[in-house]
Amino acid sequence: MSISDGTDRRWWFIAAALVVLLTLVLAAGGIVMAVQQGRAVRQARIRGLRDRAEIVSTQLQNELNRLASRHLGEIYRAFQRQDDVALNRLASADAWIELAFVYDKWVLMTWPAITVARSERSHEAFAPPGFGLGEQLEFVDHNLDEAIKLYQRCTSEATPLYWQLRAHMAIAGCRSKQGRFDEAIQIYERLRTRYAAVLRSLDSPSLFSVNLALVDVLAAADERARAGEAAEELLRDVLDGQVPLPAREYADLLVHRLAQLTNRLPEEIEGARRQLAAIADRQHHLAGAASVVRTWMEPRLDPPLGAEERGVQFVAETLGARPRLLAYQRFERSGAEILVGLCIHMETLYETFVAPRVRTAGHGDLILRPNELTPPSAAESWAQVLAMPLQAWQLQPASGFVDRVDREVRRQTWTYVGLTGLAVTVLMAALAALVTAVRREMALTRLKNEFVANVSHELKTPLALIRLFGETLLYGRAPSEEKRREYYSVITRESERLTHLINNILDFSRIDAGHKRYRRVACDLGQIVGQTIESYRFQLDHQGFDLGVEIEPDLPPVLADADAVSQALLNLLNNAVKYSADEKWVEVRVARASRDGRDGMTVSVADRGVGIPVEERDRLFEGFFRGSDNKVRQIRGSGLGLTLVRHIVTGHEGEVWVASEVGQGSTFTIFLPRAEARSPGET
Numbered sequence: 001m002s003i004s005d006g007t008d009r010r011w012w013f014i015a016a017a018l019v020v021l022l023t024l025v026l027a028a029g030g031i032v033m034a035v036q037q038g039r040a041v042r043q044a045r046i047r048g049l050r051d052r053a054e055i056v057s058t059q060l061q062n063e064l065n066r067l068a069s070r071h072l073g074e075i076y077r078a079f080q081r082q083d084d085v086a087l088n089r090l091a092s093a094d095a096w097i098e099l100a101f102v103y104d105k106w107v108l109m110t111w112p113a114i115t116v117a118r119s120e121r122s123h124e125a126f127a128p129p130g131f132g133l134g135e136q137l138e139f140v141d142h143n144l145d146e147a148i149k150l151y152q153r154c155t156s157e158a159t160p161l162y163w164q165l166r167a168h169m170a171i172a173g174c175r176s177k178q179g180r181f182d183e184a185i186q187i188y189e190r191l192r193t194r195y196a197a198v199l200r201s202l203d204s205p206s207l208f209s210v211n212l213a214l215v216d217v218l219a220a221a222d223e224r225a226r227a228g229e230a231a232e233e234l235l236r237d238v239l240d241g242q243v244p245l246p247a248r249e250y251a252d253l254l255v256h257r258l259a260q261l262t263n264r265l266p267e268e269i270e271g272a273r274r275q276l277a278a279i280a281d282r283q284h285h286l287a288g289a290a291s292v293v294r295t296w297m298e299p300r301l302d303p304p305l306g307a308e309e310r311g312v313q314f315v316a317e318t319l320g321a322r323p324r325l326l327a328y329q330r331f332e333r334s335g336a337e338i339l340v341g342l343c344i345h346m347e348t349l350y351e352t353f354v355a356p357r358v359r360t361a362g363h364g365d366l367i368l369r370p371n372e373l374t375p376p377s378a379a380e381s382w383a384q385v386l387a388m389p390l391q392a393w394q395l396q397p398a399s400g401f402v403d404r405v406d407r408e409v410r411r412q413t414w415t416y417v418g419l420t421g422l423a424v425t426v427l428m429a430a431l432a433a434l435v436t437a438v439r440r441e442m443a444l445t446r447l448k449n450e451f452v453a454n455v456s457h458e459l460k461t462p463l464a465l466i467r468l469f470g471e472t473l474l475y476g477r478a479p480s481e482e483k484r485r486e487y488y489s490v491i492t493r494e495s496e497r498l499t500h501l502i503n504n505i506l507d508f509s510r511i512d513a514g515h516k517r518y519r520r521v522a523c524d525l526g527q528i529v530g531q532t533i534e535s536y537r538f539q540l541d542h543q544g545f546d547l548g549v550e551i552e553p554d555l556p557p558v559l560a561d562a563d564a565v566s567q568a569l570l571n572l573l574n575n576a577v578k579y580s581a582d583e584k585w586v587e588v589r590v591a592r593a594s595r596d597g598r599d600g601m602t603v604s605v606a607d608r609g610v611g612i613p614v615e616e617r618d619r620l621f622e623g624f625f626r627g628s629d630n631k632v633r634q635i636r637g638s639g640l641g642l643t644l645v646r647h648i649v650t651g652h653e654g655e656v657w658v659a660s661e662v663g664q665g666s667t668f669t670i671f672l673p674r675a676e677a678r679s680p681g682e683t
């Protein structure tokens with residue numbers, strides 16, 4: 001099978017086209033998959049963040065529960081120890097705790113201590129029998145002794161604490177009216193020390209009013225100095241937060257007493273007034289919190305709640321302007337239940353508790369938003385509402401996160417696409433190189449095939465002639481002496497032709513294997529050319545060629561391998577003879593010349609033969625190349641002659657080129673540089 005066969009070539013190109021097509025289809029599939037994978041990665045990343053948000057939500061819930069439970073337990077224990085300092089500390093342990101509170105039966109106590117406006121479920125409804133009668137005796141009948149007796153019955157342990165305190169206050173009031181100031185003073189002193197904790201959270205009687213009553217009774221008892229001291233002490237306690245101000249007006253009362261009973265200068269009085277006013281404002285704010293506690297907690301006090309409410313409970317609602325959260329828990333205290341709670345300021349809880357944890361756990365990928373905001377946009381795709389009791393907020397992916405994921409996915413997709421493109425390009429380039437190589441290989445194989453055919457022919461013809469004339473001579477069949485001479489000359493010419501051909505082939509194979517070396521010595525180019533022409537002259541004359549030779553005299557020497565140069569010239573002469581048609585004319589010229597700044601000589605061989613088409617001129621010197629023209633094809637040749645010429649010339653640091661015109665003839669010129677003052681050698 002011949003590889004140069006047209007069908008084969010067609011199959012080869014169909015296969016290459018199929019490979020290209022398949023590669024493109026696979027590449028397109030790869031790109032589609034990369035895009036799809038990019039989308040899947042994006043969704044997975046956003047879903048993954050949602051899982052993280054869920055974990056964050058649960059963690060926040062657990063932590064808040066744990067913290068609240070610990071706080072509530074500690075408040076309960078401090079309350080049992082009656083440790084006011086610890087209670088105040090616990091109430092400010094975290095920025096988000098506004099108030100700590102304890103419900104002991106119906107009595108609400110708070111830390112920081114504030115008086116609380118009376119709840120709707122007034123204590124009046126639980127007034128002990130006898131108290132109302134006592135008030136009647138005191139205020140209507142002015143029978144103070146009888147009134148005191150009735151009041152005293154209300155001071156027993158069986159009476160609710162609130163009514164015990166009211167009874168003590170009433171007794172002190174009666175004693176004061178009777179002028180028995182010492183007893184009144186004693187009662188007030190006992191109340192302000194022993195019942196401070198309870199009185200702090202009541203607005204009537206309040207710890208403040210007990211202290212103020214003490215000041216007044218001391219003043220009434222003419223103990224001005226002690227009264228002044230008591231007023232100063234009350235001021236200090238109010239400023240320290242030990243005694244809450246029930247209302248703004250109470251501040252004015254205290255300022256009035258200070259002015260009356262102490263030696264304070266007017267500007268000092270004014271200073272105290274301003275300080276008290278600021279405290280009253282703060283108390284007012286806290287009173288708001290306390291009233292929230294009341295509104296939410298009191299419905300939960302009665303009836304006692306079931307066992308299911310044992311742990312920490314949360315109530316989260318917005319009442320008034322500020323959203324608040326109540327955390328509370330029930331405890332047993334000598335058989336009775338008390339309720340311990342925290343009033344939590346939601347906005348501060350958000351800023352100091354929730355937001356920092358979300359920032360840490362979410363690495364900036366999660367954002368916290370109030371729950372009632374518009375639902376998340378498509379890009380963010382989800383919102384995770386925080387677990388109870390933080391359901392006022394929700395978590396969403398930060399827009400930066402979505403952008404970053406988009407960017408990363410895009411980069412990844414483009415990388416895949418780029419790599420696929422690169423792979424396709426490399427594959428195409430490899431395929432193109434392969435196609436070129438195969439084409440070249442095909443062309444070379446074709447040339448070699450032709451070469452084999454040509455050479456066989458070249459060998460066969462002279463051998464047949466030599467044999468024919470040899471046998472004729474051997475058997476004495478030559479008719480005349482003249483014929484015999486002619487037969488001898490044919491045998492000589494054909495054997496020369498064989499030698500020439502075999503030399504060319506051997507030289508070419510040496511060159512091909514890289515073994516060919518030239519032994520260059522200084523010699524006279526004119527002489528080499530002259531001798532070569534002489535050896536060839538017979539052939540030219542015999543074929544009727546008109547030969548012109550022009551050799552410039554006194555040529556400088558060249559460094560040359562005389563045999564090689566002679567062979568090159570012979571090849572050119574041979575071609576000139578072979579490719580001449582009707583006009584049998586050959587001219588050889590040797591002249592001085594310079595090329596690219598180098599001095600030397602040119603040998604040119606001109607003919608008026610078939611000429612060489614422009615498109616073939618570049619390839620003339622390639623191995624096995626033969627002209628495509630029909631006239632050329634009919635002439636015997638191996639396609640090696642010019643290849644050898646070029647190799648010889650290049651081995652002599654020279655050049656060879658051709659000028660030609662189709663139908664007019666060709667001139668091949670060899671340039672050889674002149675010998676420099678340099679030792680001869682091998683190249």
Ligand code: ADP
Nearest residue numbers: 575576579611626627637638639640641642666
């Ligand atoms: P061959 O002569 O054996 O074919 P060569 O290498 O000597 O091989 O020449 C290569 C080709 O160059 C020839 O086949 C021919 O087409 C072209 N050629 C060489 N010399 C001449 C010339 N003097 N005139 C026209 N064509 C030439």
